[in-house]
Amino acid sequence: GAGVSQSPSNKVTEKGKDVELRCDPISGHTALYWYRQRLGQGLEFLIYFQGNSAPDKSGLPSDRFSAERTGESVSTLTIQRTQQEDSAVYLCASSRPSLGEQFFGPGTRLTVL
Amino acid sequence: QKEVEQDPGPLSVPEGAIVSLNCTYSNSAFQYFMWYRQYSRKGPELLMYTYSSGNKEDGRFTAQVDKSSKYISLFIRDSQPSDSATYLCAMSANTGNQFYFGTGTSLTVIP
Numbered sequence: 001g002a003g004v005s006q007s008p009s010n011k012v013t014e015k016g017k018d019v020e021l022r023c024d025p026i027s028g029h030t031a032l033y034w035y036r037q038r039l040g041q042g043l044e045f046l047i048y049f050q051g052n053s054a055p056d057k058s059g060l061p062s063d064r065f066s067a068e069r070t071g072e073s074v075s076t077l078t079i080q081r082t083q084q085e086d087s088a089v090y091l092c093a094s095s096r097p098s099l100g101e102q103f104f105g106p107g108t109r110l111t112v113l
Numbered sequence: 114q115k116e117v118e119q120d121p122g123p124l125s126v127p128e129g130a131i132v133s134l135n136c137t138y139s140n141s142a143f144q145y146f147m148w149y150r151q152y153s154r155k156g157p158e159l160l161m162y163t164y165s166s167g168n169k170e171d172g173r174f175t176a177q178v179d180k181s182s183k184y185i186s187l188f189i190r191d192s193q194p195s196d197s198a199t200y201l202c203a204m205s206a207n208t209g210n211q212f213y214f215g216t217g218t219s220l221t222v223i224p
Contacts, residue, residue, distance in 0.1 A: 004156075033212070042119075042201065042216030043157075056211060091156055101147060102203070102212060104156035 002026070004105035006092050012111045013082055021077045021108045025094030030072050033102060035091045036061075043091065049075060082112045116140055119202055119215025128224050132189040136202035136215045139183065143204040143213075146178050148187045151199045151217065160200075161187065192222045 005024045013019050025032050034046040045059035049069040060066070064082075069075040079086055089109050093102040119136045126132055134148075144165050149157035161176040163169045169176045175188040185204070189196055199217040 035214075043203075043214040045211055045213075048211055058211075101159050101162045103159060104149075106156045109154075 004092055004094050004103055006090075006105040006108050008108060009106065010109045010111075012113065014113050015084060016081055018078065018080045019082055019110065021079075021090050021110070023075045023077070023092030023094075023105060025073070025075070025092070026103055028072075029094035029096050029103075031095045031102075032069055032075050033093045033095075034067055034075070034077050035093065036088045037091055037107070038088045046077070046090075079110075082110075084112050086110060087112045116213040117202060117204060117215045120218055121216050123219040123221060125221045125223060126192055128192060128194060128222055130192050130222070132192050132196070132220060132222075134187040134189075134200050134202075134218050134220070136185050136204075137183055138185075138204055138213070140204075140206065140213075141180070141183065142206040143183075144180075145205045145207075146176070146185050147203040147212075148174075148176055149201040149203060150196075151201060153198075157201055194222045194224050197221045 007022045030051045032049040035043040036046055037043050047067045048056040064080045067077045089107040091104055091107045093104045095102045117138045146163045148161040150160050151157040163176050163178050166178045166180045173190045177186040199219050201217045202215040203212045205212045
């Protein structure tokens with residue numbers, strides 16, 4: 001079956017603009033995670049969705065960041081008023097909680113000019 | 114103190130060498146442990162997944178977990194140039210909880 005997909009693969013935007021990143025998890029995976037990976041750095045947890053439970057937003061760096069997920073399907077990560085320090089690869093992962101392994105998408109490379 | 118510590122390297126070895134990659138952690142509640150491989154400009158790919166302590170072997174890869182020492186390892190035997198990548202460890206207390214990642218170790222296998 002298909003893996004986790006993300007779109008767009010690359011996004012270049014101007015400082016101050018809003019961007020929306022999309023993640024399609026693996027079918028049947030109830031858990032969905034967003035991470036940020038700056039150049040040469042590890043993964044920085046942003047937000048976690050599990051089914052219909054309230055999301056764990058503890059990793060969101062500021063109120064400019066938000067994410068939504070409809071049921072157990074697509075998720076969108078929105079960054080408002082982008083700043084240059086938002087430039088990074090944004091990775092999405094999904095998993096079945098009973099197994100725990102996370103499967104990652106290819107990421108969206110965001111560049112804020 | 115970070116939840117997970119991982120030496121970033123870089124690590125450079127000749128082809129055929131045995132590679133040892135390690136992570137330490139501070140949270141004794143962690144019981145799910147994973148190793149990911151990440152090629153440049155790609156998403157992380159799950160390599161090994163273990164629960165609690167012990168060893169797990171898959172081909173040239175062996176994962177070890179020592180919960181008493183809060184220490185996990187990934188061994189790569191007969192390393193190949195195609196193993197050149199960044200290796201990330203990850204762990205969690207429960208499958209439905211947040212996962213904590215190491216910063217990754219960059220590995221280069223020289224032909």
